[in-house]
Amino acid sequence: MSAVEEIQAAKGRSMGSHQSAAMITDRWLTPRHVLDAMGEFDLDPCGAPGWSTAKTVYTPETHGDGLTLQWHGRVWLNPPYGKQATIWMRRLADHGNGTALIFARTETRMFFETVWNRASAVLFLEGRLTFVRPDGTPAKANGGAPSVLIAYGESDALKLKHCSIPGQFIPLGMVA
Ligand SMILES: C[S@@+](CC[C@H](N)C(=O)[O-])C[C@H]1O[C@@H](n2cnc3c(N)ncnc32)[C@H](O)[C@@H]1O
Incomplete structure (x- = not known):
């Protein structure tokens, strides 16, 4: 089962804890x-326990x-999947400093609103990412869809431009 299929399946399950299913199944x-x-990030507002992504990691x-808490500095965002990703992407666009990793659903309303119309640069990754399970082991299959890194702010756009990750870099807006 690919990451995309597993996430879709997880959306249909319910959980009996105080954290919502969406909060802890999108791992x-x-x-x-x-x-x-x-490079180093200051904050990951939607992180996972034991997975170091930034100096400060908010986990459920x-x-x-993490959506209701204060955001500071350079933000790393690999948001919860599905419709809820939109609100996280809006928040990062408003924050204006950081980088997001999402699936490259370039035709969607969310992508037009929060990426094409607001981001500073994108890097479409070559090949598909294999994500990591909560126990730190790689997933058995790749994510099942193409991924894209999205920079907000000129500093992150330049970091994206010069990073070593294979892919196609495209500056958007003012960044040349
Ligand atoms: C796709 S994972 C990414 C984890 C981590 N940011 C990374 O880059 O590896 C999304 C994470 O968001 C967390 N999450 C979901 N809803 C959240 C919320 N409302 N506040 C904080 N974290 C949340 C989940 O627990 C999950 O660990």
């Missing part, structure tokens, strides 16, 4: 080589809802 973690190539377990 497809960013591969280490992507994070390492992007440790901080509750």
Whole structure:
């Protein structure tokens, strides 16, 4: 089962804890080589326990809802999947400083609103990412869809341009 299929299946399940199913089933973690190539981030507002992505990592377990908390500095965002991703992407676009990793659904309303109309640059990744399971092991299959890194702010656009991750870099808006 690919990441996309598993996430879709997880959406249909319910859970009996105080955290919503969506908060803890979307645990497809960013591969280490992507994070390492992007440099240090100040905050991951939707992280996972034990997976170091930024100096400060909000997780549902440790901080509750990262959407309602204050965001600071350079933000790393691999948001919960599905419709809820839109609100996280809007928040990062408003914040204006950081990089997101999402599936390259370039035709969607969300992509037009939060990426094409608001981002500084994109890097379409060559090949498909294999995400990481909560226990730190790679998933058995790749994500099942193409991924894209999206920079907000000129500094992150330049980091994306010069990172070592294979793909097609495209500046948007003012960044040349
Ligand atoms: C796709 S995973 C990405 C994890 C991590 N940011 C990374 O890049 O590897 C999405 C994460 O968002 C977390 N999450 C979902 N809803 C959340 C919320 N409201 N507040 C904080 N974290 C949330 C999930 O627990 C999950 O770990």
